[in-house]
Amino acid sequence: MYAFEYHRPASVAEAVRLLREKPEAKLLAGGHTLIPTLKQRLAQPSDLVDLGGIAELRGIREEGGALVIGAATPHGEVETSDLVRRTIPALAHLAGEIGDPQVRNRGTIGGSIANNDPAADWPAAVLGLGATVRTDRREIAADDFFTGMFETALEADEIVTAVVFPRPRRAAYAKFPNPASRYAMVGVFVAETDGGVRVAVTGAAPCVFRLTALERALAANFAPEAVDGVTVDASELNSDIHASADYRAHLVKVMAKRAIASALG
Amino acid sequence: MPRVVMRVNGKEVSGEVEPRTLLVEFLREHLGLTGTHVGCDTSQCGCCVVHLDGRSVKSCTVLAVQCEGAEVLTIEGLARNGELHPIQRAFHECHGLQCGFCTPGMIMSALELLQRHPAPTEPQVRAWLEGNLCRCTGYHNIVRAILQAAEEMRQAPRPAA
Known part of the structure; x- marks a missing residue:
């Protein structure tokens, strides 16, 4: 690791002020992407602004029928939360499939979506449920938040404070994990919401995306068989040492079927 | 260098560390608690697992300065009066x-x-x-x-x- 200065602000406002003062600073949430990145000297921030001391960023609560998860809430808390299991069990299931127990004790939902790793799980849930990302200054719809590989709509000095998930009628997530890293080679989140059916795919392409052809098919018939009539275009998908684009296209349909079957319970 | 104070195995400890010092380095090199091992150093193998405020974590992926005021439990803290856990x-x-x-x-x-x-x-x-x-x-x-x-x-x- 290159050397850096460390700050532990007690409030979001103070963290924003630090980011403005130190243009080469990075935010530190759970650290389970950032610290390995620093160890490999793939990044050289001048300062780390640790969000771990800001109590207002942590916790899970209901707000007007929606589920609000604080940005610094670790995956393990979402996995084991009675409130999450009662209201949107698909989120508890998704959180429980991230990494391993020790990773889940540290990694956070806010860190995951702000990083927007193409193979991360949380972006699928945020986009699949049509959630709203709350920041220190505004609310961003999921459809506008994830803009590209490791890119989001966040400004350089903007901090995610919470994610607001509307309650779906039913939802589920199915993931084909890489056997070594547990990152999604393909993950599909399916939700039937008040605003219609939404399907979000992670792990398959440079950025999480909605599979609108399947959304239309499921709107007509919310059943695993609906997947059969949908074509997944492999030309837009990733090929790497783990899987070819064609294989990922195949996995999208398999995972979609499993997610739908699971949502039907 | 920042000074960090935490409780390790029930005892208050402190040390001056660079911000980039990992918790596992602080435990092993500053405190001499070499029971916690470094295997892969990439958050995968789990040889460095300790408890931080009651939760198991990989101490190769936590900075010592993040543990200010925290309660850390290592393998050395499990036995009581010479009797194994x-x-x-x-x-x-x-x-x-x-x-x-x-x-x-x-x-x-x-x-x-x-x-x-x-x-x-x-x-x-x-x-x-x-x-x-x-x-x-x-x-x-x-x-x-x-x-x-x-x-x-x-x-x-x-x-x-």
Whole structure:
């Protein structure tokens, strides 16, 4: 690791002020992407602004029928939360499939979506449920938040404070994990919401995306068989040492079927 | 250099560390607590697992400065008055270790499992050990040891470690 200065602000406002003062600073949430990145000297921030001391960023609560998860809430808390299991069990299931127990004790939902790793799980849930990302200054719809590989709509000095998930009628997530890293080679989140059916795919392409052809098919018939009539275009998908684009296209349909079957319970 | 103060195995400790110092480096190199091992140094193998405020974490992926004011428990903090913790004893009795390198992390990981689930099923134990790798591949006896320790701890609970 290159050397850096460390700050532990007690409030979001103070963290924003630090980011403005130190243009080469990075935010530190759970650290389970950032610290390995620093160890490999793939990044050289001048300062780390640790969000771990800001109590207002942590916790899970209901707000007007929606589920609000604080940005610094670790995956393990979402996995084991009675409130999450009662209201949107698909989120508890998704959180429980991230990494391993020790990773889940540290990694956070806010860190995951702000990083927007193409193979991360949380972006699928945020986009699949049509959630709203709350920041220190505004609310961003999921459809506008994830803009590209490791890119989001966040400004350089903007901090995610919470994610607001509307309650779906039913939802589920199915993931084909890489056997070594547990990152999604393909993950599909399916939700039937008040605003219609939404399907979000992670792990398959440079950025999480909605599979609108399947959304239309499921709107007509919310059943695993609906997947059969949908074509997944492999030309837009990733090929790497783990899987070819064609294989990922195949996995999208398999995972979609499993997610739908699971949502039907 | 920043000064960091935390409690390790019930005792207050402090040290001057560079911000980039990892918790595992602080434990091993500043405090001499070399029971916590560094295996992969990439958050995968689990040899460096310790408890931070009651939750198991990979201490190669936590900065020492993040632990200001925190409660840390390492493998050295488990035995009481020379008597092994039931999980340590079970690893010994069930032959739950071969080379022993992964053992401290396995035991610290198992401790959180048994605190959360005093009566885990075998699949639960195996799933929980997802983040702990044994290169001797001695998993069967590790799982047996944890199940035996669970039973013993249910019969004779001791105050929280």
